[in-house]
Amino acid sequence: MLSFMENDLFSRRCVWVNGPVIVGGGPSGLAVGACLKQQGIPFVILERADCIASLWQKRTYDRLKLHLPKQFCQLPNFPFPDHYPEYPTKRQFIEYLESYAKNFDIKPHFNETVESAKYDEACRLWRVKTVSTNGSIRSEVEYICQWLVVATGENAERVVPEIDGLKDFGGEILHACDYKSGEKFRGKKVLVVGCGNSGMEVSLDLCNHDAEASMLVRSSVHVLPREIFGKSTFELAMFMLKWLPLWLVDKLLLIFAWFILGNIEKYGLKRPSMGPLTLKNKHGKTPVLDIGALEKIRSGDINVVNGEIKRFSCGMAELNNGEKLEIDSVVLATGYCSNVPYWLQESEFFSKNGFPKAPFPNGWKGKDGLYAVGFTRRGLSGASSDAIKIAQDIGKVWKEDLKQKKQKVPTHRRCISQF
Numbered sequence: 009m010l011s012f013m014e015n016d017l018f019s020r021r022c023v024w025v026n027g028p029v030i031v032g033g034g035p036s037g038l039a040v041g042a043c044l045k046q047q048g049i050p051f052v053i054l055e056r057a058d059c060i061a062s063l064w065q066k067r068t069y070d071r072l073k074l075h076l077p078k079q080f081c082q083l084p085n086f087p088f089p090d091h092y093p094e095y096p097t098k099r100q101f102i103e104y105l106e107s108y109a110k111n112f113d114i115k116p117h118f119n120e121t122v123e124s125a126k127y128d129e130a131c132r133l134w135r136v137k138t139v140s141t142n143g144s145i146r147s148e149v150e151y152i153c154q155w156l157v158v159a160t161g162e163n164a165e166r167v168v169p170e171i172d173g174l175k176d177f178g179g180e181i182l183h184a185c186d187y188k189s190g191e192k193f194r195g196k197k198v199l200v201v202g203c204g205n206s207g208m209e210v211s212l213d214l215c216n217h218d219a220e221a222s223m224l225v226r227s228s229v230h231v232l233p234r235e236i237f238g239k240s241t242f243e244l245a246m247f248m249l250k251w252l253p254l255w256l257v258d259k260l261l262l263i264f265a266w267f268i269l270g271n272i273e274k275y276g277l278k279r280p281s282m283g284p285l286t287l288k289n290k291h292g293k294t295p296v297l298d299i300g301a302l303e304k305i306r307s308g309d310i311n312v313v314n315g316e317i318k319r320f321s322c323g324m325a326e327l328n329n330g331e332k333l334e335i336d337s338v339v340l341a342t343g344y345c346s347n348v349p350y351w352l353q354e355s356e357f358f359s360k361n362g363f364p365k366a367p368f369p370n371g372w373k374g375k376d377g378l379y380a381v382g383f384t385r386r387g388l389s390g391a392s393s394d395a396i397k398i399a400q401d402i403g404k405v406w407k408e409d410l411k412q413k414k415q416k417v418p419t420h421r422r423c424i425s426q427f
């Protein structure tokens with residue numbers, strides 16, 4: 009390790025990593041780490057936050073629960089405790105991840121943000137640069153490694169739309185990732201922009217805290233019941249997909265949804281023309297799994313507003329159709345995006361939107377030792393299947409290298425023993 013300090017406020021180091029560098033200490037990074045540990049392969053995880061799974065610990069609301077049953081959300085080689093409910097709470101999921109990291113003795117480097125990563129053709133190694141600040145001290149580290157595993161997630165950055173007049177609005181405007189609870193909005197008129205799972209659940213939470221929630225739907229949305237005839241919709245869909253084509257499973261899901269939820273279009277929730285799983289596969293748009301918002305929409309407690317925001321003014325949102333909404337606060341449940349294009353200098357494997365170009369199940373491996381985990385648009389189960397494949401793939405090369413090194417060892421040992 010080379011290390012030098014230029015002055016008190018700035019340090020720069022260069023570190024050789026024997027094994028892969030994993031960028032991101034969320035469920036995906038931890039899963040790869042655990043699978044590598046099992047093969048005795050060392051690695052370094054770089055995490056920009058001061059904890060593991062920062063999305064879950066810092067950027068989600070209090071009432072959040074997993075919306076897929078627990079068997080689809082557990083990471084490799086470490087099941088959820090038996091006493092966990094079918095849909096663990098956010099706290100339980102975080103505790104599970106903490107014990108996962110402890111069980112496999114995974115210790116990420118916290119507070120280190122990867123700002124660039126580049127393959128050095130000359131030495132055939134990756135150069136990964138991180139920045140961390142501790143008070144007034146800025147530290148830069150360059151990690152050099154043979155393998156780079158991208159595990160920064162599909163939800164790395166918030167999407168904040170540019171809407172005229174946001175500055176003139178006057179009330180509170182926050183993204184869903186900063187929303188914790190409806191407590192502080194009691195009695196307030198809140199506009200929730202977006203009707204994905206976040207928009208629906210934030211609206212429901214606001215309602216449960218006696219706030220007046222309006223939810224803006226600009227295009228369309230698939231709402232499915234979380235359970236169909238007592239069985240999880242997701243599980244049922246996965247089961248049907250073993251025997252039936254995607255389009256047919258989509259049709260059946262919509263028939264069941266119609267049977268259980270009725271016609272939701274009359275509440276302003278227009279369904280997309282593509283089926284729910286096809287849409288998820290093609291465009292990554294997750295269907296809403298209803299956990300109670302629909303009932304509040306039916307009863308009129310959540311007010312669905314169709315349209316797009318034209319501009320904000322003082323205490324007001326004006327829509328394209330001329331409608332004006334008087335509101336106190338705005339929650340932007342407008343989704344997330346990948347941040348890979350900001351730091352990874354590579355354009356063959358990753359596309360401009362920060363997702364691997366190859367669709368599932370082929371988007372986990374690039375060339376020159378580059379891997380991606382957790383970009384399958386299949387939630388935690390997709391991340392787990394990527395992690396297993398990546399660790400196996402690295403393991404093969406690792407064992408081969410080890411064999412070659414061992415073959416060289418006797419001569420080396422002889423040399424030493426001659427002294």
Ligand SMILES: Cc1cc2nc3c(=O)[nH]c(=O)nc-3n(C[C@H](O)[C@H](O)[C@H](O)COP(=O)(O)OP(=O)(O)OC[C@H]3O[C@@H](n4cnc5c(N)ncnc54)[C@H](O)[C@@H]3O)c2cc1C
Nearest residue numbers: 032034035036056062063074075121122160161382387388
């Ligand atoms: C509200 C919400 C609920 C969800 N519920 C479910 C569910 O019930 N079931 C399911 O299967 N999926 C769910 N998901 C999908 C979600 O993608 C996964 O749960 C999971 O968090 C993905 O793990 P990940 O490690 O890939 O990404 P993340 O959890 O986002 O972790 C990525 C980590 O990388 C770090 N990072 C990012 N950029 C950098 C950088 N440049 N340098 C260093 N570190 C960096 C981040 O700080 C973060 O800790 C949910 C998503 C959201 C937003």
Ligand SMILES: NC(=O)C1=CN([C@@H]2O[C@H](COP(=O)(O)OP(=O)(O)OC[C@H]3O[C@@H](n4cnc5c(N)ncnc54)[C@H](OP(=O)(O)O)[C@@H]3O)[C@@H](O)[C@H]2O)C=CC1
Nearest residue numbers: 073074075169202203204205206207226227294341342343
């Ligand atoms: N309990 C759970 O497990 C939960 C899981 N999640 C997951 O987290 C991920 C992210 O979900 P979510 O945060 O809901 O994001 P999504 O990307 O799913 O939804 C974003 C919503 O915002 C709308 N939108 C975006 N920009 C604008 C704009 N400028 N004006 C009006 N509307 C806009 C979109 O509309 P349009 O369709 O027209 O683009 C869409 O309705 C998903 O995978 C989801 O399943 C989230 C919450 C809870």
Ligand SMILES: O=C(O)C(=O)Cc1c[nH]c2ccccc12
Nearest residue numbers: 076242288294295385386387388
């Ligand atoms: O909640 C998410 O973000 C997920 O990605 C979980 C998920 C993967 N595939 C799905 C299909 C229907 C509903 C949720 C998911």
